[in-house]
Amino acid sequence: MRKKLSIYIHIPFCVKKCVYCDFLSFGADDPQINRSGAVRKAYVQSICRELLSYKSISKDYIVKTIFIGGGTPSILLPGEIMNILATLRSIFKVDEEAEITIEVNPGTLTAIKAAEYLAAGINRMSIGLQSAHNDELAMLGRIHTYEQFLTSYQTARDAGFRNINVDLISAIPGQTLHSYLDTLERVLKCRPEHISSYSLIVEDGTPLAGDQKLLSKLPDEETDREMYEATGKVLEMSGYKRYEISNYAKPGYECRHNIVYWTMDEYIGIGIGAASFFNGRRYSNTSDIKQYVDTMEEVFEKRSIDEAYRIPELLSIRHIDETVDIDTLMEEYVIFGLRMTRGISAADFYERFGHSLYDVYGDIIRGYVASGHMKDEKGMVCFTRKGIDVSNRILVDFLQDKDK
Known part of the structure; x- marks a missing residue:
C-alpha cells in the first residue's frame, strides 16, 4: 500500500x-x-x-x-x-x-x-x-x-x-x-x-x-x-x-x-529554501539560487535519473539534514497540533511515539484544563475559546515543560 x-x-x-x-x-x-x-x-x-x-x-x-x-x-x-x-x-x-x-x-x-x-x-x-x-x-x-x-x-x-x-x-x-x-x-x-x-x-x-x-x-x-x-x-x-x-x-x-x-505527516519541499520532513529526517535546501541551479545542472549531466537521489553532489544543496529525535517529534506534534481547533489525539500520540500523552505532558494539560483554557473530550485535547485567545503563551509553556 x-x-x-x-x-x-x-x-x-x-x-x-x-x-x-x-x-x-x-x-x-x-x-x-x-x-x-x-x-x-x-x-x-x-x-x-x-x-x-x-x-x-x-x-x-x-x-x-x-x-x-x-x-x-x-x-x-x-x-x-x-x-x-x-x-x-x-x-x-x-x-x-x-x-x-x-x-x-x-x-x-x-x-x-x-x-x-x-x-x-x-x-x-x-x-x-x-x-x-x-x-x-x-x-x-x-x-x-x-x-x-x-x-x-x-x-x-x-x-x-x-x-x-x-x-x-x-x-x-x-x-x-x-x-x-x-x-x-x-x-x-x-x-x-x-x-x-x-x-x-x-x-x-x-x-x-x-x-x-x-x-x-x-x-x-x-x-x-x-x-x-x-x-x-x-x-x-x-x-x-x-x-x-x-x-x-x-x-x-x-x-x-x-x-x-x-499533523506532522510526511512532505517534500522542492526549490530553494524548501523544507522536507521525510523518512524520519528533516532537511531543507540551500537559499543560494546559484548553488541550487549549478548543483542540479552538474548532477544531471553526470548521472542518470535513477542514480541522482541522495548522491553527494545533490546532498550539497541541503542546508540542514538531520534525524529528528523522539523528544523533538513529540514536542512539535503537540505545538503544531494544538494550533488546530480539533486539537491532538491521545490515541494517535501513543500510536506514533509509544508514550502516553499524559505521561509526557500531563501536568501542563491538567493545569490548563482546570483553568478553563483547555479541554479533553474523549481523548481529544484542544483549546477552549478562552485558551485559543492566549494560545501563543500556552504553547510556550509546552516548549518549556519538557525540560522541567
Whole structure:
C-alpha cells in the first residue's frame, strides 16, 4: 500500500518584495535575478530536476496534496507551471482527489494563466489580498490595488476555480478597527471558500523593521487584539468555521496541505529554501539560487535519473539534514497540533511515539484544563475559546515543560 505524501514547490520570484516580507524571495530588481529571464528558466528546469531525483522512491508513495508557493508563482510564464506539474506526475502517482494549490498575487493573474492552471490539475487558488484599502496596501509595499484583486478574483471564478482562499493581514500600519472590519465585509461579499487572517509580525531584517515612520503607525496592542477577536466573530457568523488559529473555511474547504504540516505527516519541499520532513529526517535546501541551479545542472549531466537521489553532489544543496529525535517529534506534534481547533489525539500520540500523552505532558494539560483554557473530550485535547485567545503563551509553556 502506498504511503501518503505531500509536496511543496517554492517559486521565489516576485515583481517587488513587500516591506514586511522575510520569506525567501527576489524582486525583479534583485541583482541575483537578470531581466532576460535566464535565471527563472534555469530555476524552473532545476525544480523539475529535483523532482526527478526522487524517482527511485516514488513508487512507494501517493501524493495527496501539492502546494505551489512563493514568492509569487503566478509570475511564471504560461507553460512553466504546467511543465513543473507534468514532471511531478511523471515521477509520482498523484491521487485523483488531490488538493493542488497555487498562490497568486492580484495583478499577476491572467485568463490564460488561470486556464492553464486548471488544465494542469490545479484546483485551489490562494490570492494574497491582505487589505481592501489601497492606502494600507501601499504601507505594506504591495504592488496591487483592491480593484486589481477584484479583477483577479473574478478571473479565477470565470476560469472555473471553485476553491479559493483569500489572505488577509491585520494590524497594518495606519489600519484601524473600522478599516479592518470593512476589509472583512468586502471579502465576505466575494464569498471565498477559505479566509486566512494573520496579525502582522515585524520581522528583523525587513525594511519595515528599520522604518521608524511606518512602525510609529502600527496599531496598539489593544486594537490588534480587537481585530483578532473581531475576525473570529465576523467570520463565524458568516458561516466560516475556524479550524486553526488563523484559518477559517466553509465546511469541507479546510486547506488539506497545511493540515499535513500541523499533523506532522510526511512532505517534500522542492526549490530553494524548501523544507522536507521525510523518512524520519528533516532537511531543507540551500537559499543560494546559484548553488541550487549549478548543483542540479552538474548532477544531471553526470548521472542518470535513477542514480541522482541522495548522491553527494545533490546532498550539497541541503542546508540542514538531520534525524529528528523522539523528544523533538513529540514536542512539535503537540505545538503544531494544538494550533488546530480539533486539537491532538491521545490515541494517535501513543500510536506514533509509544508514550502516553499524559505521561509526557500531563501536568501542563491538567493545569490548563482546570483553568478553563483547555479541554479533553474523549481523548481529544484542544483549546477552549478562552485558551485559543492566549494560545501563543500556552504553547510556550509546552516548549518549556519538557525540560522541567
